[in-house]
Amino acid sequence: MRKHWEILVVDDEPVMRESLAEWLAEDGYSVETAASGQEALAKAAVRDYAIYFLDLKMPGIDGIETMLEIRKRHADASVIIMTAYATVDTAITAMKEGAQEYVVKPCSPEEISLLVERIIKVKNLQRENLILRKKLSKHYSFHDIVSKNPKMVEIFDLIRDIASLRSTVLILGGSGTGKELVARAIHYSGNRADKPFVAVSCAALAETLLESELFGHEKGSFTGANDRKRGKFEMADGGTIFLDEIGDISPKLQVDLLRVLQERSFFRVGGGEEVKVDVRAIAATRVNLQEAVAAGTFRDDLFYRLNVITIQIPPLRDRREDIPLLAHSFLDRLSHELGKDVHEISESALKLLLDHEWPGNVRELENAVERALVTARTHVLTEEDFGFLQQAKTSNGWVAPDNVLLDDVQRQVIMATLRRTNGNIKEAASSLGIDRSTLYDRMKKYAIER
Amino acid sequence: MAVIAVAAAGPAEEEAIAYAEVCLSTTFGMETRRLGPFPDPEYAYDAARNQYSSTLVLREALDRRPADALKLMVITDHDIFIPMLSFVYGQAQLNGPAAVLSLSRLRQEFYGLPPNHALFLLRVRKEALHEIGHCFGLTHCSDPLCTMRLSTNLQLLDEKQAEFCGDCATLLRDAINTSTTGAIK
Numbered sequence: 001m002r003k004h005w006e007i008l009v010v011d012d013e014p015v016m017r018e019s020l021a022e023w024l025a026e027d028g029y030s031v032e033t034a035a036s037g038q039e040a041l042a043k044a045a046v047r048d049y050a051i052y053f054l055d056l057k058m059p060g061i062d063g064i065e066t067m068l069e070i071r072k073r074h075a076d077a078s079v080i081i082m083t084a085y086a087t088v089d090t091a092i093t094a095m096k097e098g099a100q101e102y103v104v105k106p107c108s109p110e111e112i113s114l115l116v117e118r119i120i121k122v123k124n125l126q127r128e129n130l131i132l133r134k135k136l137s138k139h140y141s142f143h144d145i146v147s148k149n150p151k152m153v154e155i156f157d158l159i160r161d162i163a164s165l166r167s168t169v170l171i172l173g174g175s176g177t178g179k180e181l182v183a184r185a186i187h188y189s190g191n192r193a194d195k196p197f198v199a200v201s202c203a204a205l206a207e208t209l210l211e212s213e214l215f216g217h218e219k220g221s222f223t224g225a226n227d228r229k230r231g232k233f234e235m236a237d238g239g240t241i242f243l244d245e246i247g248d249i250s251p252k253l254q255v256d257l258l259r260v261l262q263e264r265s266f267f268r269v270g271g272g273e274e275v276k277v278d279v280r281a282i283a284a285t286r287v288n289l290q291e292a293v294a295a296g297t298f299r300d301d302l303f304y305r306l307n308v309i310t311i312q313i314p315p316l317r318d319r320r321e322d323i324p325l326l327a328h329s330f331l332d333r334l335s336h337e338l339g340k341d342v343h344e345i346s347e348s349a350l351k352l353l354l355d356h357e358w359p360g361n362v363r364e365l366e367n368a369v370e371r372a373l374v375t376a377r378t379h380v381l382t383e384e385d386f387g388f389l390q391q392a393k394t395s396n397g398w399v400a401p402d403n404v405l406l407d408d409v410q411r412q413v414i415m416a417t418l419r420r421t422n423g424n425i426k427e428a429a430s431s432l433g434i435d436r437s438t439l440y441d442r443m444k445k446y447a448i449e450r
Numbered sequence: 451m452a453v454i455a456v457a458a459a460g461p462a463e464e465e466a467i468a469y470a471e472v473c474l475s476t477t478f479g480m481e482t483r484r485l486g487p488f489p490d491p492e493y494a495y496d497a498a499r500n501q502y503s504s505t506l507v508l509r510e511a512l513d514r515r516p517a518d519a520l521k522l523m524v525i526t527d528h529d530i531f532i533p534m535l536s537f538v539y540g541q542a543q544l545n546g547p548a549a550v551l552s553l554s555r556l557r558q559e560f561y562g563l564p565p566n567h568a569l570f571l572l573r574v575r576k577e578a579l580h581e582i583g584h585c586f587g588l589t590h591c592s593d594p595l596c597t598m599r600l601s602t603n604l605q606l607l608d609e610k611q612a613e614f615c616g617d618c619a620t621l622l623r624d625a626i627n628t629s630t631t632g633a634i635k
């Protein structure tokens with residue numbers, strides 16, 4: 001039970017460190033020793049110890065300095081500073097710098113044994129909580145989607161039911177709700193799981209590029225097409241293609257897509273040979289396709305083709321019970337990835353997370369946990385670590401990135417708007433609230449092409 | 451047959467040593483052999499503390515261990531310590547060949563109390579089994595009655611029994627089996 005905890009004893013005096021190490025080993029801990037601060041840091045660089053016994057006075061790096069260095073790597077390392085030169089001052093310094101305890105040698109066996117026992121008890125408890133939480137999140141998770149919300153649980157059931165069908169699925173949900181995770185869950189719980197899952201973001205690419213991305217192209221079909229290239233539909237043969245942001249595709253591509261969904265075949269760009277594929281399509285969108293159909297920007301026949309099975313993912317604010325679960329699951333994964341020893345979220349921090357509106361949904365929560373984790377100074381994420389959420393709230397949800405130039409912002413906004421309107425100047429200008437000549441001026445100024 | 455050697459280092463009460471020998475022999479099922487007394491460990495004396503370093507006594511003992519002795523128990527009347535701690539009742543090498551035991555703090559007289567010889571011998575038995583238990587690889591046990599429980603004061607020492615709990619007895623049997631078959635080879 002105790003054996004998995006490791007202790008490092010650091011003292012320049014051999015008899016001192018060896019005898020303490022032997023004494024602690026009798027308790028069942030695996031104990032290592034280091035003769036200097038430098039050696040201790042080298043050992044702490046390759047593994048984390050449950051407790052560090054550090055002699056205060058050592059040649060080279062002293063105990064407090066060693067502790068501070070260790071803390072940089074292991075934020076919640078338990079450090080016991082040992083000293084024979086007991087003065088109130090050094091004791092206070094050590095405590096201020098974050099030493100868990102301060103012992104004056106020689107001290108009674110009872111004192112040391114109680115101290116070690118207490119620290120290990122806390123460590124055991126933390127580890128148990130972690131294991132418990134992992135079990136809990138496993139219990140509430142389905143292919144990486146974590147939820148105990150009734151609507152989400154219904155979605156899990158629906159995914160299981162439709163996983164092995166060939167029907168097209170349309171996933172609706174705001175940005176960051178995890179539409180791709182749902183698509184993956186469908187793919188990996190169905191009979192195509194051993195075949196490829198290919199994701200394409202339709203919003204990211206211009207029309208011609210997207211076309212060749214989806215269907216591939218023949219050599220020399222356009223400038224830069226030096227080789228024949230397989231498209232995503234070919235790559236996904238036998239498996240699933242996930243078409244994200246389907247609402248953003250151009251009228252021409254809508255026709256091509258409809259064809260491939262109906263005929264299960266297509267032509268590569270610049271090619272005359274018909275390519276047959278067996279692909280299940282899952283599409284996703286954050287815009288209201290029905291409105292787009294009504295407005296004439298989205299083909300109704302394609303809409304009905306896609307809308308065979310619809311999954312509507314609720315926004316995070318409608319499934320608040322998932323916030324603690326998700327936050328902890330992100331924390332467990334990210335702390336591991338970032339090599340941070342943080343495994344708790346304080347009560348007040350959780351309350352803050354529960355109260356937040358989360359316009360960016362699950363992805364925003366994930367980003368928030370990552371951001372808090374990066375700056376966290378203790379082993380618990382506190383309200384202060386999430387302070388940026390409150391800042392965002394007081395400034396109407398808009399947070400200016402560091403060193404941002406106004407010209408840059410204008411340029412980006414204009415480019416994004418033009419992309420959305422497929423280069424339609426009139427539409428873009430009206431959407432931006434400026435007249436066409438102003439828009440042309442700006443485009444010239446920022447060297448933007450339609 | 452495997453042997454546990456027993457020796458006095460400096461002054462050590464004869465009756466306590468003889469009793470420890472009996473306890474070790476019956477509990478571990480091995481022959482014990484009394485070695486001639488080791489010299490008084492002056493080298494281990496710390497004048498500032500008026501105590502003897504158990505680590506240094508142990509090191510010296512290792513050099514004097516007969517080749518055929520599986521374990522060696524050194525007993526002394528001197529009060530012993532390790533630098534970090536104000537005192538220790540004994541010190542053993544975990545999974546190693548030697549252990550040292552001090553009689554000094556096992557006597558009621560040490561604390562200004564009237565002598566109680568029977569109680570003293572019972573403590574000797576507990577500590578002797580405990581330290582040699584370490585030499586066979588046993589670590590501290592959470593069973594409050596088990597002799598492998600850590601005792602950092604007399605109260606804890608007196609509370610526990612002079613026996614190994616079931617778990618420790620099992621571990622001990624395995625350890626003895628491996629170490630004695632190893633010794634024959």
Ligand SMILES: [Zn+2]
Nearest residue numbers: 026580590600
């Ligand atoms: Zn012990």
Ligand SMILES: [Zn+2]
Nearest residue numbers: 591596615618
């Ligand atoms: Zn036991």
